[in-house]
Amino acid sequence: MKLLTSPAPHIRTADSTADVMLDVLIALSPAVAAATYFFGLQAFILSIAGMISAELIEFFIMRVLRKDKNFVPNGSAAVTGLLLALNVSVATPWWVLLIGVLFAIAIVKHAFGGLGQNIFNPALAARIFLLVSFPTAMTTWYPPIGKFFGTYADIQTTATPLAVLKLEGFNSAMQKFTYTDLLFGNIGGCIGETSALLLIIGFLYLVLRGRIKIVIPATYLGTVFAISSIMYLVNPEKFGTPLFHLLAGGMMLGALFMATDMVTSPMTLKGQAIFGVGCGLITMLIRYFGGYPEGVSLSILLMNAFVPIIDRYTQPKIFGRRKS
Amino acid sequence: MGMLTFKRFRGGVHPPEKKLTSSEPIKVAPLPDKVIVYMQQHAGAPAKPVVEEGQQVKTGQLVGEAQGPISAYVHSPVTGKVIAVTKVSSSVHGTMVEAVVIERTGEDQWELLPKIDFERATKEELIDHVRLAGIVGLGGAMFPTHVKLNPPKPVDTLILNGAECEPYLTIDHRIMLEKADEIILGVEIVKKILNVKKVYIGIETNKRDAIELLTKKWKSSVEVVPLPTRYPMGAEKQLIKFITGREVPSGGLPADVGVLVQNVGTVLAIKEAVIDRKPLVERGMTLTGEGVKKRGNWWIRIGAPISWVIEELGGGFVDGYEEIKVLMGGPMTGIPISSLDTPVLKGNNGITVIPEQKRNSTNCIRCSYCVQVCPMNLQPYLLDLLARKKKYDDAAEIGLLDCIECGSCSYICPANVEHVKSIKLAKKVYRSLRGGKR
Ligand code: SF4
Ligand code: SF4
Numbered sequence: 001m002k003l004l005t006s007p008a009p010h011i012r013t014a015d016s017t018a019d020v021m022l023d024v025l026i027a028l029s030p031a032v033a034a035a036t037y038f039f040g041l042q043a044f045i046l047s048i049a050g051m052i053s054a055e056l057i058e059f060f061i062m063r064v065l066r067k068d069k070n071f072v073p074n075g076s077a078a079v080t081g082l083l084l085a086l087n088v089s090v091a092t093p094w095w096v097l098l099i100g101v102l103f104a105i106a107i108v109k110h111a112f113g114g115l116g117q118n119i120f121n122p123a124l125a126a127r128i129f130l131l132v133s134f135p136t137a138m139t140t141w142y143p144p145i146g147k148f149f150g151t152y153a154d155i156q157t158t159a160t161p162l163a164v165l166k167l168e169g170f171n172s173a174m175q176k177f178t179y180t181d182l183l184f185g186n187i188g189g190c191i192g193e194t195s196a197l198l199l200i201i202g203f204l205y206l207v208l209r210g211r212i213k214i215v216i217p218a219t220y221l222g223t224v225f226a227i228s229s230i231m232y233l234v235n236p237e238k239f240g241t242p243l244f245h246l247l248a249g250g251m252m253l254g255a256l257f258m259a260t261d262m263v264t265s266p267m268t269l270k271g272q273a274i275f276g277v278g279c280g281l282i283t284m285l286i287r288y289f290g291g292y293p294e295g296v297s298l299s300i301l302l303m304n305a306f307v308p309i310i311d312r313y314t315q316p317k318i319f320g321r322r323k324s
Numbered sequence: 325m326g327m328l329t330f331k332r333f334r335g336g337v338h339p340p341e342k343k344l345t346s347s348e349p350i351k352v353a354p355l356p357d358k359v360i361v362y363m364q365q366h367a368g369a370p371a372k373p374v375v376e377e378g379q380q381v382k383t384g385q386l387v388g389e390a391q392g393p394i395s396a397y398v399h400s401p402v403t404g405k406v407i408a409v410t411k412v413s414s415s416v417h418g419t420m421v422e423a424v425v426i427e428r429t430g431e432d433q434w435e436l437l438p439k440i441d442f443e444r445a446t447k448e449e450l451i452d453h454v455r456l457a458g459i460v461g462l463g464g465a466m467f468p469t470h471v472k473l474n475p476p477k478p479v480d481t482l483i484l485n486g487a488e489c490e491p492y493l494t495i496d497h498r499i500m501l502e503k504a505d506e507i508i509l510g511v512e513i514v515k516k517i518l519n520v521k522k523v524y525i526g527i528e529t530n531k532r533d534a535i536e537l538l539t540k541k542w543k544s545s546v547e548v549v550p551l552p553t554r555y556p557m558g559a560e561k562q563l564i565k566f567i568t569g570r571e572v573p574s575g576g577l578p579a580d581v582g583v584l585v586q587n588v589g590t591v592l593a594i595k596e597a598v599i600d601r602k603p604l605v606e607r608g609m610t611l612t613g614e615g616v617k618k619r620g621n622w623w624i625r626i627g628a629p630i631s632w633v634i635e636e637l638g639g640g641f642v643d644g645y646e647e648i649k650v651l652m653g654g655p656m657t658g659i660p661i662s663s664l665d666t667p668v669l670k671g672n673n674g675i676t677v678i679p680e681q682k683r684n685s686t687n688c689i690r691c692s693y694c695v696q697v698c699p700m701n702l703q704p705y706l707l708d709l710l711a712r713k714k715k716y717d718d719a720a721e722i723g724l725l726d727c728i729e730c731g732s733c734s735y736i737c738p739a740n741v742e743h744v745k746s747i748k749l750a751k752k753v754y755r756s757l758r759g760g761k762r
Contacts, residue, residue, distance in 0.1 A: 002647040004680045005415070005660040007745035009731030010649055011339055011491065011678075015738040017686040074686055116687035116739070213692060267692045267703065311706075318723045319334075319561065319700040320574040 017115075020262070021075030023211050025051075027202035028082055028257065034185045034195040038144030039090040043191045046097055047085045053098055054081025057105045066114075076115055080104050083123035086192025086253060087297070088130065089141055096134050100126040120304045121264045124297045141188040158188035161248040162293040170240045182247035189249065196252040203256040212260050215272035216279075220255040221246060223280025231288065239288060249287075254296035255279070264304045271307075271314035278303045332566045335699045336554040337732045339491050339656065341530055345612050346494040350502060350621040353637055355428055359401050359627030360667040361387060362414065363422040366460040367467045368394030373424050379406045382435040384603050387424045390455070396468045396670075397458035401605040401625035404428040415662040416652055416669065423667075426627070436601035442513060450517050450598065457597035458604045458670075463496075463558075463587030464653055466671035469594065472586075473517050475579035482514060483567055483585045484525035486534065487551055487558030490654030493674040495608040496588050498621045500527070500534040503592055504541045510595035511546060518584060524567050525588070528553045555656060556730040560585050562699050574726050589673070604670060611638050615648045615677035624668055631664035633675060641677065651676040656731045685740035694733035694743065700726050704733035708743040711750035716757065719750055727751075 035043035058077035062068045081101050088097060104126035112118040131138045143158040161182065164173040181187050185195025192199075206212040224245055231239040245251065250258075259265060259279050266275050279299045286295025317323050364370040371388030375381060381400040388398030408425040440453050455470035463485060484507075488496040500507070511523060523546045527535050530553040539548045549567050551557045561572045563585060570581035578585055589608055596602045605626055612619045617639035624633070630650065634640060641648060651658030652672055668675075694704035702723045710719040724747065733743045 001641055001645070003660070003662055003664070004647050004649045005662050006649075006680065006683070007734075007742055007748075008655075008657055008659070008729075009735045009744065010651060010655040010658060010660065010676075010681070012681055012683060012735055012740060013738070015736075016684045017689050017739050018684070020689065020691060020738050072684075076689070114687065116689045211691075262689050262691045265690070267690060267695050267705065311703075315703060315722065316701050318574060318702060318726050319565075320571050320576065320726065321723075 016074075017076065018074045020211060021079050023206060023209050024079050024257075025075065025082065027206045027211075028079075028086070028192075030198035030202045031086060031192050031195065031253070032082070034198045035086070035090075035191040038185055038194050039142070039191060043090050046088070046090070046092065046094070046191060047082055049094055050081035050085030050097060050101055051078040052081070053101045054078055054084075054105050057102055058110075061106065061110050062114075074115070077105055077109075080109065080122045083192075083257065084126050087123060087127045087190050087250070089138065089189075090191055091140050091142055092137050096130060096137050099133075100130045103129050116263050118263060119307065120301055121258055121261045124258055124301050124304075127297055128301065143188045144186055144194065160189045160293065161187055161244070162287065165240050165244070165248075166287075166293040170237050170244070173240065173244070179243060179247065182244070187248075190253070192253045193250050196247045199252040199256055213262070213265055213272050215269055216260050216265055216276045217255045219273045219276025220259055220279045221251075223277045224251065224255075224284060227280065227284045231284075245284070245287070249294045250296040251283075254283075254300055258296070259300045259303075264307060266307050266310045266314065268311065268314045268316060270316070271310040274310055274314065275303050275307065278306070332569065333552065333554065333557065333562055333699070334701060335697045335732065336556060336562075337697050337735050338554055339735060341553070342491045343494050343497070343530070344492065345610055345619045345621055346497055346531075348494070348498070348620045350495070350498045350608055350623055353622045353624040353628070355402055355432070356625055356628040356632050356636075357428050358629065358632075359426050359428070359625060360412065360629060360665070361398055361401065361424045361426065361627040362667065362669060363388045363398060363424070364414075364417060365398065365466060365626070365670040366396040367465065368392065368396070370422060371395060371398045373409045373422060375400075375406050375409065375424060377406055377409055380404070380429075381406060381426060383432040384437070384605055385435040387426075390468075394468060394471055396460050397456060397603070398424075399458055399603040399605050400424075400426055401627045402426055402428040403430055403433045412665070413663075415666055416659050434602075437597060437603055439601065440598060442516075442598050447517050447519070450513060453598055454594055456603070457593070459590065459593045459597060460604070460670050461587060462589035462593060462607060462671060462673065464657070464671045464673055466669070469586075469590055472584065473514070475518075475577070475584060477579040478582070479518055479579050479584045480520055480522060480582045481568060481584070482511070482518060482520045482523045483563060483583060484511070484523070484546070484591060485558055485560075485563060485585050485587045486525050486527040486531070487563060488531070489528060489553075489555045489558040490656050490658075490674075491555075492612045492676050493610045493654045494612070495610045495621050495673050497531050497534055499588055499592060499608050500531070501537060504538055506595050507588055507592050508542055508545065509599060510591035510593075513594055513598050514586060514591060520584075523547070524549050526551045526557075526563050526567055528557055555732065556699055556728070559699065559728050559730055561728065574723075607668075607670065607672070609668065609672055610674040610676075612674060613651075613677035615642050615645060615650075615679055616640075617642055626670055626672075627667045629664065630661065630666050630668065630675060633668065634664065634677070638677070645679055647680060649678050649680055651678070656735065657729065683740040685742075688737075688739050688741050691738060693736045693738065694741075697732045697736050699730060699732065700728060702727060704743045704747075705741065707750075708741055708746045711746040714753075716750055716754040720754055724750055724754060
């Protein structure tokens with residue numbers, strides 16, 4: 001009988017990194033379903049392509065470049081690939097998405113050290129990268145045509161609700177989109193920015209599974225609600241309603257799935273609160289006063305940069321020590 | 325958990341309890357034919373052998389003399405002949421230790437401790453008697469009890485630890501059920517030594533029968549406190565905080581907040597030393613785990629080789645395993661032994677035989693689970709990182725030495741980061757770099 005001496009504790013939860021990633025993918029699947037319903041097969045293809053290409057690129061990096069013979073895919077790349085796909089327009093050419101995935105996995109994730117080591121959310125950083133490199137493809141929005149095999153060549157492009165608010169004011173935005181449209185996803189925008197409701201359902205699954213740093217979305221959305229309530233009182237036509245801001249654009253996708261990315265968000269509860277409030281503040285500043293109608297991605301990326309400092313200065317009082 | 329619980333016990337985990345042997349009465353194990361008696365079965369300086377090869381010894385006869393103030397006497401667990409006084413490699417200590425090997429020649433002939441009249445003895449006489457009996461903390465820490473009973477500061481509260489929060493182990497549970505009348509005598513002795521008025525016993529709610537029995541039997545002399553079944557509820561600092569609300573300061577002792585904690589088995593050993601004049605040569609132990617054929621609770625002689633324990637008491641390993649883990653203690657903090665020649669030690673509350681669980685490890689994914697479960701409110705992921713980068717001073721600043729090595733962090737970690745392993749190593753290095761301070 002061989003006696004094993006691996007270190008204590010000798011029992012572990014059966015949980016694994018792959019299980020965590022699988023749960024995130026499961027939680028995003030309602031949003032993929034909604035996107036497919038509204039934008040057709042192309043949205044589904046982009047989502048799957050994002051996942052597979054990300055896993056392949058990571059596999060190559062780990063096995064060939066890093067010479068890790070024991071590397072087994074854990075799904076973290078697939079999460080990044082899917083999140084990026086959900087963050088582009090349905091009209092994005094597949095090769096543009098591929099460049100984005102390559103940037104996300106090779107540069108943002110692995111050049112920073114790989115799994116768990118990156119400072120910035122890879123999907124968001126890649127989104128900004130694509131926005132700068134392919135501004136037209138990344139800002140051409142189509143209305144949901146509801147045709148499964150539809151192509152977009154002959155379809156009239158549309159504006160996103162936030163862009164309408166910025167350019168034409170709130171009344172005009174509400175003539176084009178109802179709250180029901182926003183909630184159920186009948187709007188133009190990124191693939192994953194359609195149905196706030198289905199994003200929330202996926203999010204609740206993560207909450208149930210204990211996979212989410214719940215303080216972040218709570219403080220993020222809370223801050224957005226508070227600020228937009230105040231600004232609504234100042235000038236409703238210019239600034240829109242709180243509900244509009246919560247449902248429009250990348251708010252739900254960002255607050256529920258991007259800001260809560262485990263790797264790039266703070267570890268302590270206090271830190272998560274600071275992070276969430278920071279994201280909310282910056283998002284609204286950009287939405288109100290920035291040159292670009294949407295501020296979710298940038299605000300989260302900006303707050304990502306502060307995570308190491310936040311983690312450092314928000315460590316709670318250690319048992320038996322005096323509050324310092 | 326209610327609000328009060330939340331305030332008084334933070335974090336922790338709830339591993340499967342697997343108390344496979346909780347309804348098995350403690351049986352008296354047969355006497356082993358050979359015992360290996362380590363001179364180091366306690367925290368502090370090793371004892372020095374005082375017997376020679378070839379010498380006849382009786383059960384209870386002194387074989388190792390304590391060296392210095394923090395050390396403990398060691399006695400022969402059987403009647404027989406010393407066949408060797410030698411150094412053996414101990415997989416528990418990770419070094420060579422001195423041991424007296426005794427071959428049993430027959431039934432017990434006792435050499436008892438000197439008589440002591442508990443009613444009339446002074447506090448000092450009682451402590452000295454405990455010292456002569458070689459009693460150490462039986463919950464696993466093996467700190468010499470006579471030192472613990474003489475705290476540097478006055479204490480007003482005695483807490484009996486009946487939490488037994490480690491999965492699998494059931495010996496404390498059984499002792500409470502079967503030896504309630506004896507333990508209360510031990511409590512009287514400790515009360516007299518410490519001159520304390522208030523005595524509590526903390527028991528996890530998964531041992532309802534013990535809670536009920538002791539509440540009924542002990543009436544108002546000891547306050548029975550049901551504890552949430554949550555690991556590591558039985559860790560000294562967590563237990564004190566939950567029961568009294570007092571927080572042992574970082575780097576301090578329970579006496580700093582006026583408390584002394586004793587494991588129920590230790591209190592029983594104190595009673596046996598003072599009333600029955602028996603030194604510590606036998607203890608209660610759970611033999612358990614999926615890897616051993618027969619599981620049970622035993623009164624077993626210290627020094628019995630674990631190979632003998634598994635064969636004689638356990639009926640051998642369960643067939644079909646090619647590799648297995650034999651743990652001294654339970655699955656959360658137990659020490660895996662690398663040789664079955666290792667003997668039962670004074671602090672050995674259980675032997676757990678379990679198959680190895682597969683560990684799929686990746687880098688830390690910063691899920692923060694470890695931060696949420698750490699009962700000391702530490703940042704386990706960061707301690708692990710700093711420890712592996714050899715940044716010991718930075719690690720110490722964020723609580724390296726406050727870690728109680730409970731293992732909750734590694735238990736919960738989806739990435740299977742080995743926090744406890746790196747923390748233990750870092751503590752060792754840090755202490756030696758700092759010249760052994762703290
Ligand atoms: S539980 Fe493991 S993966 Fe999660 S933060 Fe802690 S060390 Fe990292
Ligand atoms: S860091 Fe130490 S005290 Fe905290 S959970 Fe891990 S082992 Fe327990």
